[in-house]
Amino acid sequence: MRTVDGAPLSLVDVRRWIRINASIFHARKIDILNPGPVASAWPEWLALANELQVRLSLRSDCTAAPGDLNALREAGLFDAFLCPSSADAPHLDSWMEACKAAALPLRMQLQAPYAAPRDPAALAERFAEAGGVAMNLAVLDPFLNKASCRDRAEAEASVAWMNALATAAAARETEVNLIGWPPALIDEANRVHALNRAQFFEDHQQYLRRPFELAAALHHRGPIRARIALAMIQSRHTLLKNAIDTKILPWLMNRPWLYARVMAWHKLTRHGWPFHDAPRPVADPLFDYDPAERGAYDVEAVRRLLPGLAIEADDAPARHVRPQQPKYYDAVDAERVAVHEGYAALARQANDIITNRPWDARIGPFEYGTDDGHYAQLEGAVEWHSVTNSEKVSWPLTTIEPPCTVSVTFGGGVAEYIGFSFGRHGKILCPMEETRHRITLHVASDGHYVLLRDGVAVRPTELEGEHQAPLRLPDRLELRLSVWNIDKTIYSQFVDIWRGDYVLPPRAGRPKYSVLIVNTKYARRLQAVLRCLAHQQDFDLGFVEVIVCYVPGVDATDDLIDSARATYPELNILRSPFTEQYIRSKGFIINESLRMVSGEWVVLLDADTLLPPRFFAAVDAVEAGRDFIAPDGRKLLPADVTARILMGELEPWRDWDALLKGPGELRLRESHGVPIGFCQCVRAACFDKVRYLELDHFEGSDMQFGLAMRRAFGKETRLTGLPALHLDHGGSQWYGTQKHF
Numbered sequence: 001m002r003t004v005d006g007a008p009l010s011l012v013d014v015r016r017w018i019r020i021n022a023s024i025f026h027a028r029k030i031d032i033l034n035p036g037p038v039a040s041a042w043p044e045w046l047a048l049a050n051e052l053q054v055r056l057s058l059r060s061d062c063t064a065a066p067g068d069l070n071a072l073r074e075a076g077l078f079d080a081f082l083c084p085s086s087a088d089a090p091h092l093d094s095w096m097e098a099c100k101a102a103a104l105p106l107r108m109q110l111q112a113p114y115a116a117p118r119d120p121a122a123l124a125e126r127f128a129e130a131g132g133v134a135m136n137l138a139v140l141d142p143f144l145n146k147a148s149c150r151d152r153a154e155a156e157a158s159v160a161w162m163n164a165l166a167t168a169a170a171a172r173e174t175e176v177n178l179i180g181w182p183p184a185l186i187d188e189a190n191r192v193h194a195l196n197r198a199q200f201f202e203d204h205q206q207y208l209r210r211p212f213e214l215a216a217a218l219h220h221r222g223p224i225r226a227r228i229a230l231a232m233i234q235s236r237h238t239l240l241k242n243a244i245d246t247k248i249l250p251w252l253m254n255r256p257w258l259y260a261r262v263m264a265w266h267k268l269t270r271h272g273w274p275f276h277d278a279p280r281p282v283a284d285p286l287f288d289y290d291p292a293e294r295g296a297y298d299v300e301a302v303r304r305l306l307p308g309l310a311i312e313a314d315d316a317p318a319r320h321v322r323p324q325q326p327k328y329y330d331a332v333d334a335e336r337v338a339v340h341e342g343y344a345a346l347a348r349q350a351n352d353i354i355t356n357r358p359w360d361a362r363i364g365p366f367e368y369g370t371d372d373g374h375y376a377q378l379e380g381a382v383e384w385h386s387v388t389n390s391e392k393v394s395w396p397l398t399t400i401e402p403p404c405t406v407s408v409t410f411g412g413g414v415a416e417y418i419g420f421s422f423g424r425h426g427k428i429l430c431p432m433e434e435t436r437h438r439i440t441l442h443v444a445s446d447g448h449y450v451l452l453r454d455g456v457a458v459r460p461t462e463l464e465g466e467h468q469a470p471l472r473l474p475d476r477l478e479l480r481l482s483v484w485n486i487d488k489t490i491y492s493q494f495v496d497i498w499r500g501d502y503v504l505p506p507r508a509g510r511p512k513y514s515v516l517i518v519n520t521k522y523a524r525r526l527q528a529v530l531r532c533l534a535h536q537q538d539f540d541l542g543f544v545e546v547i548v549c550y551v552p553g554v555d556a557t558d559d560l561i562d563s564a565r566a567t568y569p570e571l572n573i574l575r576s577p578f579t580e581q582y583i584r585s586k587g588f589i590i591n592e593s594l595r596m597v598s599g600e601w602v603v604l605l606d607a608d609t610l611l612p613p614r615f616f617a618a619v620d621a622v623e624a625g626r627d628f629i630a631p632d633g634r635k636l637l638p639a640d641v642t643a644r645i646l647m648g649e650l651e652p653w654r655d656w657d658a659l660l661k662g663p664g665e666l667r668l669r670e671s672h673g674v675p676i677g678f679c680q681c682v683r684a685a686c687f688d689k690v691r692y693l694e695l696d697h698f699e700g701s702d703m704q705f706g707l708a709m710r711r712a713f714g715k716e717t718r719l720t721g722l723p724a725l726h727l728d729h730g731g732s733q734w735y736g737t738q739k740h741f
Helices: 011-023 042-052 070-075 092-101 120-129 152-171 188-193 197-202 209-219 223-236 243-253 256-269 299-305 331-341 343-356 523-534 557-567 586-596 615-622 639-646 652-661 684-688 701-713
Strands: 029-034 055-060 079-082 106-111 132-138 175-179 361-363 375-377 382-386 391-393 398-400 404-411 417-421 427-431 436-443 449-453 456-458 477-484 488-499 513-518 544-550 572-577 601-606 628-631 633-636 665-668 679-683 717-719 724-726
Touching: 011 029, 011 042, 011 209, 011 223, 029 042, 042 055, 042 070, 079 092, 092 106, 092 120, 120 132, 120 152, 132 152, 152 175, 152 188, 175 188, 209 223, 343 404, 343 436, 343 449, 343 456, 343 488, 343 572, 398 488, 404 477, 417 436, 427 449, 427 477, 477 488, 513 523, 513 586, 523 544, 523 557, 523 639, 523 652, 544 557, 544 586, 557 572, 572 586, 586 701, 601 684, 615 628, 615 717, 628 701, 652 724, 679 684, 679 701, 684 701
Parallel strands: 029 055, 055 079, 079 106, 106 132, 132 175, 513 544, 513 601, 544 572, 628 717, 633 724
Antiparallel strands: 361 488, 375 382, 382 488, 391 477, 398 477, 404 436, 404 488, 417 427, 417 477, 436 449, 449 456, 601 679, 628 679, 633 665
């Protein structure tokens, strides 16, 4: 509200500053610096903030009495941030009392040096009683000028007082942040509260880097220069249609030599176009931080402020405080953290839908094009063209209502960001890291959503000057595709849409047995396993579901599941896909896939193990009162017999007895008699007590699971005379081999 010389900004410029923070920097909370008495314009500013869906905090220097804050709180004031020049400021206590009376959350910042300050323990107690939630002790504050200490004794006293106040405040469960203090000046017990410059901008309790640095720069300019700067920032982000792609690009494409030169220039300038900056992502202190980033302290400034102290530069890697230090989360941050934590559940729902349910509607390449740009509709994709680094959007594709799921593949080119647009009020985007991505948006019935890139949840990217990614989506959405900063061309394929919540495919009744198969690089053997399951005898397959746990793309499992579903519609087959980082983590895959299980029993089955034709009938005969059932052992088939099964020359459900009597090694009750992972039949309720070990390899986890089951539920029941068949795979390859694609 005022510059460093005390000159006030106009009320219009303050409103402009609020709009810039909300719409360009995507700040969800804004501090308004209010020196002296509380400005009469606060109700007007709060009304604007409510309109823009941001929260305002009153930052006061405590040089005047606060008055009654109840009216401002009722109008939407979020909290108060007290930044007096001294802990002995005459109105500091009255501000704390007014905040307490109005039930207004209270933050405070005190800047060094601390000359003749009040008792640290008493101040910490007073602050906590007033409802204080966070206290900053800062070396430097660009919005407050203070004289340096006169000598070393005064500097040492300031450091000692800082450490005493930090200790006292932390003991009262107040969040404490020591901003800009070199570690050498901080007591060992207080170093958990330290924030260097990098950490300051990574901490959700502090400020976003770009608006903070801009505010500091404007604070040291006059009101006229500040007004010009604010107007320029707003005009830079004014929505203008780019005529280059709309008008000039089609003309260029008919002139190959000129077009080639323009494309070469575009490749060199697409990240810094002379007429328009490339889109800049907005960092989010709640989720974007790099614990290994090297921090920095302004050692020279500290030496000037605190003369006579031995202070050395500290370039040790920054330790981000979030894992160690208790943090305060206000209502805005708490809601966003809760939404972020719900991504995992929404991501599982999204993957269930796109892998286990046919789409309800498909929009083909001949049904849509792009607005304000050149495009070509091809047989399998829409080709997007651009020579600018701005956004390109598709035609409106359809109107959808949550709950819903939308999925599309972008490929054949490079762009900065890809995703979906719901008008100017909502862009849900993610970076394009490879030349091909499948992007999926899953929206729950309450409007909360998750964005997936290749099946993995990613936090939506927000761009400066564009509307932020909403926390929730409305009840009706006009769907478009959105692509930013295309490098010449990119392609989008069919847009698939699922409507409604996810439900399992219809079946005769609730399954009794859930067969969970971990398959990594064993697609050919998995085909034989599924054929055996589909030919179970003396048993209704309506009581069986098969959950295939796999990593898409490492073999032909996706295509195999499609074929098996078409060939054996009576066998309910579900997909449980994982990313490649879990390709050897059998325990993790099993434990996560248990969420999909709906049967009373879980049959843990390897992708190279064939069950006897009457397996489920045999389990049915003995399962009453049992918790753990296993086959009698397994017959290891030789390579030539395995080959005949894989080629379809032998059908195990018909040739079972001959296969048991033929060549191969019969292993009855191996591994000291403990049922191991090739086939373990477990009552589903047992997993509430016993889980698989989550190792980064397959070896040992199934043996340990068998032992844990025995300890928890007693010895297993064996299906006497019914061993399984184990297909050869060229040695002990626990997670598949390259040659078995």
